Amino acid sequence: MSSSVVKPVRQVRRRTGFAARTDWWAYAMIAPAFIGLAALYLWPFLSTFLKSFMNVPVFGPGEFNGVDNYTKLIGDDAFWRALGNTALYTGIVLLGIPLAIVFAALIQQVSRGRAVYRVLFFLPVVTLPVAIGMVWRFILNGDFGLLNWVFSLVGIPGQYWVADDRFTIYAFAVVGIWMGLGVNLIILGAGLQNIPVELYEASSLDGANRVRQFFSITLPLLSPTIFFVTVLTTISALQMFDLVFIMLGSVNNTAIDGSKTIVYLFYEAAFVQFKQGFAATIAIVLLVIIMAVTALQFRLQKKWVIYD
Amino acid sequence: MTRRESGTKRRASRRSGASAGQWRIHLILVISVALMVVPFVWEILTAFKTNNEVSSLPPTLFPANPTTAAFETFFATVPFWMQFGVSAASLVMRVIGQVLVAALAGYAFARLTFPGRNVLFVLFLLMLMVPSQLFLIGQFDLMKGLGLLNTLPALAIPGMFSAFGTFLLRQAFLTMPKEYEEAARLDGAGTLRTFWSVMLPMARSMIAALAVLTSLYSWNDLLWPLIVSPAGDNRPLTVGLASMQGQFGTDYPTLMAGALICTLPLVIVFIALQRQFFAGIASSGLKG
Numbered sequence: 001m002s003s004s005v006v007k008p009v010r011q012v013r014r015r016t017g018f019a020a021r022t023d024w025w026a027y028a029m030i031a032p033a034f035i036g037l038a039a040l041y042l043w044p045f046l047s048t049f050l051k052s053f054m055n056v057p058v059f060g061p062g063e064f065n066g067v068d069n070y071t072k073l074i075g076d077d078a079f080w081r082a083l084g085n086t087a088l089y090t091g092i093v094l095l096g097i098p099l100a101i102v103f104a105a106l107i108q109q110v111s112r113g114r115a116v117y118r119v120l121f122f123l124p125v126v127t128l129p130v131a132i133g134m135v136w137r138f139i140l141n142g143d144f145g146l147l148n149w150v151f152s153l154v155g156i157p158g159q160y161w162v163a164d165d166r167f168t169i170y171a172f173a174v175v176g177i178w179m180g181l182g183v184n185l186i187i188l189g190a191g192l193q194n195i196p197v198e199l200y201e202a203s204s205l206d207g208a209n210r211v212r213q214f215f216s217i218t219l220p221l222l223s224p225t226i227f228f229v230t231v232l233t234t235i236s237a238l239q240m241f242d243l244v245f246i247m248l249g250s251v252n253n254t255a256i257d258g259s260k261t262i263v264y265l266f267y268e269a270a271f272v273q274f275k276q277g278f279a280a281t282i283a284i285v286l287l288v289i290i291m292a293v294t295a296l297q298f299r300l301q302k303k304w305v306i307y308d
Numbered sequence: 309m310t311r312r313e314s315g316t317k318r319r320a321s322r323r324s325g326a327s328a329g330q331w332r333i334h335l336i337l338v339i340s341v342a343l344m345v346v347p348f349v350w351e352i353l354t355a356f357k358t359n360n361e362v363s364s365l366p367p368t369l370f371p372a373n374p375t376t377a378a379f380e381t382f383f384a385t386v387p388f389w390m391q392f393g394v395s396a397a398s399l400v401m402r403v404i405g406q407v408l409v410a411a412l413a414g415y416a417f418a419r420l421t422f423p424g425r426n427v428l429f430v431l432f433l434l435m436l437m438v439p440s441q442l443f444l445i446g447q448f449d450l451m452k453g454l455g456l457l458n459t460l461p462a463l464a465i466p467g468m469f470s471a472f473g474t475f476l477l478r479q480a481f482l483t484m485p486k487e488y489e490e491a492a493r494l495d496g497a498g499t500l501r502t503f504w505s506v507m508l509p510m511a512r513s514m515i516a517a518l519a520v521l522t523s524l525y526s527w528n529d530l531l532w533p534l535i536v537s538p539a540g541d542n543r544p545l546t547v548g549l550a551s552m553q554g555q556f557g558t559d560y561p562t563l564m565a566g567a568l569i570c571t572l573p574l575v576i577v578f579i580a581l582q583r584q585f586f587a588g589i590a591s592s593g594l595k596g
Contacts, residue, residue, distance in 0.1 A: 025499040026420040030428065033413035036469025041435045044446020051445065103340065106333050113334070119582060120341045123348065126578040128528055130549045131567035135351045138560050144363050146350055183589055190590040239439055242530050250550045263441055270445055271535050283441045290439055
């Protein structure tokens, strides 16, 4: 090791002299990620885009048919039904956010038992969505479900919540809110941690009570986090698939026809009916919808989100 | 631990005025949490009932004659351990792949200088914003073309390369002080050595968060397994459980027993690694 005394010195000069020089190792380090990205994400994305303008038979090569798939989709009642269902589901699930804000604020206020509350609210997040769908399908069962029984105690007439397509989307939305509460709670809780205590102390001296503090300090300062949570919730609600499949699709429930979401329609077209061209069109339309809704949310945030 | 020891706790109790007034908040939270866990409690209670008891009105709260018959039926008819093995193997492959691939690329994007860095990173960001359904047809075609349908690699491979991990770990490396890296370089360490021995260990809390998030997606994922491995020996638990519904119809005790057994492994991991779960969720949301 005697030569190592000199060696570092030489390297210091070389490294500091060319600090911004190309490091060729970078390409080797990025190669695995890039090859995976190209083969499994970039290319599939491009091929989905191309297929949305093609008629793709199960066997053999597809052929371009212009915007035929798009006109067919626009003229398809099932598509509009699915779009309406997805929009309704997303709209109701967003109502879970105020709920998450209140619970996050309440948990922040207590000095004991926070961890227990967080864990319990979070349990649905770590539960298999398949299991969640099964349990709720049972609870919402029209004949011997727990919900109808509880309703009967207080005189509310029971319904076939998951067998009547007038109610299925509302049923999914209730489950969706229940599932999403834990995630939103954790993100909002992290946002609450960043609000300086001094603000609350100062306003207490000014005589503001807790409710007033919530509306004049907590909500405005939490608004960037609320915005983030709203965008995340919207994007994932627009992609809802699991609950429809588990509660209706996989059990051949007849209510499925009126209860499909956009992604369910996509799944069916692509992997049950093997109409890849048409399915690709649904996927592209979904992408456009998600981008439009997200862009709209970013525009609207200027009106209500407060950054320092 | 006393109440005064931790800053956040002190802040909380000060904010609420006197901690003596906290019982009202606790009351609201306890009632809410009780409502939250009703489905789980009902799932557990049902799993110990008989099918007759479940389909009679009015429903009984506690099983009249607690029985483990539903669990026995589940284990006797569903290849649980095989499906558990598939889920676990796919999870391990996804976590190891994701962490290695993302750490290498994330470090290069955060700390190394090379032509094309920004263009490449924008590509990663773009793919991060595209909803996953846009990739499914192409990924399916690729797996089919490679003859991998209904195999373990088909389940695991796409999840090993998501742009999300690269993005998350790039953020982690960006926030690290440059001094350690420079010190390592002064000591004569090359790029790879600096990355492996100095930077990677420093990123371990974010790596843990990424590993936990990847595990969560992997274990709970339904759509992709349904596409590439809908039947046969390489079905993961999610697909197996979903198809159990067709098999058992309205035999709810057996369905609840199955749901319970398949859910337990991840719940146990979660209880043990809460901090990592919460850190991962807080830093990124559920889906990047």
